[in-house]
Amino acid sequence: MPTRYAFSIDLDRCIGCQACVISCQAGNELKDDETYIHVGEQIRGSGKTLWGSFDHHRCFHCADAPCVAACPTGTLSKWNGLTIVEKEKCSACGYCTDACPFKVPHIVDNHVSKCVACLDQVKEGQAPWCARTCPSQAIHFGERETILAEARAKVAALKARHPNAQIYGETQLGGLGLLMILLDKPEVYGLPLDPKAPETMKVWQSVVQPASSGLSVLAAGAMGLMFVFARRQHGKERAEHERAAKQKAALQTAQPKATETHHD
Amino acid sequence: MLPPGPTGKTRADGARETFLRGPTAIQELIEPMVSGKPYPIKGLLIYGMNIFHTLPKQERTRQALRNLDLVVSIDVLPQDHIAWSDVVLPEATYLERYDELWACSHKTPYIALREPAVEPLYDTKPGWWMARELGNRLGLEEFFPWEGIGQFLNRRLSSAGLSVETLRAQGGIAIQPGKPYLADFVADNTSPFGTPSQKIELYSDALAKANLAPMPNFESTPEPPAGFYRLIYGRSPVHTFGRTQNTPVLHAHTPDNAVWINDEEAARLGLKDGEKVWLENQDGARSGPVAVKATPRIRKDCAYMIHGFGHNAPGLTRAHGRGASDTALQTRYVLDPISGGAGLRVNFVKPVRGN
Numbered sequence: 001m002p003t004r005y006a007f008s009i010d011l012d013r014c015i016g017c018q019a020c021v022i023s024c025q026a027g028n029e030l031k032d033d034e035t036y037i038h039v040g041e042q043i044r045g046s047g048k049t050l051w052g053s054f055d056h057h058r059c060f061h062c063a064d065a066p067c068v069a070a071c072p073t074g075t076l077s078k079w080n081g082l083t084i085v086e087k088e089k090c091s092a093c094g095y096c097t098d099a100c101p102f103k104v105p106h107i108v109d110n111h112v113s114k115c116v117a118c119l120d121q122v123k124e125g126q127a128p129w130c131a132r133t134c135p136s137q138a139i140h141f142g143e144r145e146t147i148l149a150e151a152r153a154k155v156a157a158l159k160a161r162h163p164n165a166q167i168y169g170e171t172q173l174g175g176l177g178l179l180m181i182l183l184d185k186p187e188v189y190g191l192p193l194d195p196k197a198p199e200t201m202k203v204w205q206s207v208v209q210p211a212s213s214g215l216s217v218l219a220a221g222a223m224g225l226m227f228v229f230a231r232r233q234h235g236k237e238r239a240e241h242e243r244a245a246k247q248k249a250a251l252q253t254a255q256p257k258a259t260e261t262h263h264d
Numbered sequence: 265m266l267p268p269g270p271t272g273k274t275r276a277d278g279a280r281e282t283f284l285r286g287p288t289a290i291q292e293l294i295e296p297m298v299s300g301k302p303y304p305i306k307g308l309l310i311y312g313m314n315i316f317h318t319l320p321k322q323e324r325t326r327q328a329l330r331n332l333d334l335v336v337s338i339d340v341l342p343q344d345h346i347a348w349s350d351v352v353l354p355e356a357t358y359l360e361r362y363d364e365l366w367a368c369s370h371k372t373p374y375i376a377l378r379e380p381a382v383e384p385l386y387d388t389k390p391g392w393w394m395a396r397e398l399g400n401r402l403g404l405e406e407f408f409p410w411e412g413i414g415q416f417l418n419r420r421l422s423s424a425g426l427s428v429e430t431l432r433a434q435g436g437i438a439i440q441p442g443k444p445y446l447a448d449f450v451a452d453n454t455s456p457f458g459t460p461s462q463k464i465e466l467y468s469d470a471l472a473k474a475n476l477a478p479m480p481n482f483e484s485t486p487e488p489p490a491g492f493y494r495l496i497y498g499r500s501p502v503h504t505f506g507r508t509q510n511t512p513v514l515h516a517h518t519p520d521n522a523v524w525i526n527d528e529e530a531a532r533l534g535l536k537d538g539e540k541v542w543l544e545n546q547d548g549a550r551s552g553p554v555a556v557k558a559t560p561r562i563r564k565d566c567a568y569m570i571h572g573f574g575h576n577a578p579g580l581t582r583a584h585g586r587g588a589s590d591t592a593l594q595t596r597y598v599l600d601p602i603s604g605g606a607g608l609r610v611n612f613v614k615p616v617r618g619n
Contacts, residue, residue, distance in 0.1 A: 043559070043561060047560075
């Protein structure tokens with residue numbers, strides 16, 4: 001029975017300790033300078049209204065993932081709600097880096113680099129490394145329905161202190177596989193209210209790709225026709241050439257040779 | 265002057281003279297190495313302590329190291345003081361050695377085994393081995409009546425009805441019953457509070473008897489001079505003291521510290537976020553270059569740094585020369601008269617451009 005998995009990150013509980021960043025690197029055996037997660041500080045206001053928290057920049061595992069739609073080799077695909085990566089298929093074309101509305105995937109060492117949801121761990125019934133490591137239980141992982149219900153309850157409890165607290169990801173792009181519990185409106189975090197695949201990619205997908213496929217088909221068709229015509233023409237020419245040759249031969253045998261030179 | 269302690273001797277760190285009581289005040293122990301008072305100290309064994317990043321008044325530390333007849337350093341890393349040592353004994357890391365049992369009290373007391381995961385990768389030895397080998401050569405054999413570390417640990421564990429084998433078999437940790445509640449002590453007719461009244465005291469008779477303030481009284485401290493900021497320091501969650509700046513994955517994440525200056529102050533000084541400066545303190549001591557972090561997250565009269573950077577240790581190939589050292593700028597401190605602790609946040613710095 002397929003599950004729809006999801007993460008949630010509670011930005012009220014996150015203490016910016018970076019443990020998720022480092023444990024992700026260790027668990028996925030990444031090089032020291034490659035990270036799937038970035039946790040940064042986030043400050044608002046000043047003086048008496050100054051407050052801060054931490055924000056996370058990482059794959060949102062979108063249901064309608066633009067990167068999956070853009071990927072020409074099938075490296076990126078959806079599995080039980082998660083956007084997974086099969087590195088060995090990657091051609092490093094970089095289309096995914098252009099397609100993602102959150103600018104998450106990078107090309108590192110000739111392959112796409114982004115959160116892989118610790119697929120090997122999940123398949124063994126374990127949560128991804130970030131969720132297991134977080135010391136303040138800010139990162140959760142599980143069935144999306146359960147994660148969403150928990151997140152709604154948390155937001156309700158947060159509203160007293162943070163009136164604009166909300167879940168980001170409930171409906172965007174078909175529903176995100178990472179539900180972020182924000183303490184303020186998405187624009188404060190630089191998150192797009194209505195993330196979409198870039199227009200150019202839509203043009204690419206709905207116009208340029210079909211058009212170029214169409215053109216390829218046309219070109220193939222044209223070449224096919226050319227082959228047919230050329231073969232017919234060649235056949236005609238050959239038939240003509242054979243007829244001419246026969247005629248010439250017939251003329252030669254009918255008349256004796258005018259001069260015969262005999263060389264000893 | 266306070267009455268002499270139970271042995272009648274004067275302690276080298278000045279306990280009972282300059283402060284009331286407590287464990288050894290390490291920064292005070294450097295003083296006899298320089299002044300010879302209350303008595304000279306001529307030999308020093310530094311075991312896993314990063315003296316140039318731990319102790320204020322680095323110039324005094326350097327003077328002490330020059331004066332000492334013998335400096336022996338035991339460490340797992342080639343830290344800043346290694347180059348000043350007469351003898352260096354490289355220690356195996358915690359993953360490569362047995363250690364003393366970790367016996368922890370508090371709410372859930374436990375005894376934990378600390379054992380190696382691998383044999384030492386290089387020519388290093390565990391601390392217990394060094395202690396025994398040195399002890400045996402110094403005529404102290406009677407204090408090391410055991411063959412190997414296993415025998416030592418088993419002897420200790422036997423008093424708790426355990427052995428290295430049994431402790432290992434239960435996951436390396438034995439949890440003991442604890443006394444987390446006051447009621448546990450009342451039932452025993454004892455008190456967890458070592459006070460004369462056996463209660464938590466907000467007004468301390470013991471301190472009053474020692475002619476110290478029985479209740480804490482705020483005394484104002486000097487403000488920064490014009491153009492200077494109070495140097496305060498703290499921690500990053502990524503690094504631990506001065507010991508992890510060379511660790512590859514942590515260095516890749518946070519290779520430097522920065523000096524936090526209030527963003528309005530920085531603008532007033534014409535300093536840009538990320539710009540490199542040198543820090544100079546009230547006594548002319550300098551550290552740097554270090555990047556400015558212009559942020560509203562700090563008061564206008566303070567400058568903040570993460571502790572433990574600015575290493576001067578070529579053996580720490582990644583950390584050497586990265587960031588600035590707050591310790592290098594702590595040329596003054598205030599001695600707490602009760603505990604002997606050092607108040608370090610009494611130094612003032614100004615950012616300086618160029619060298």
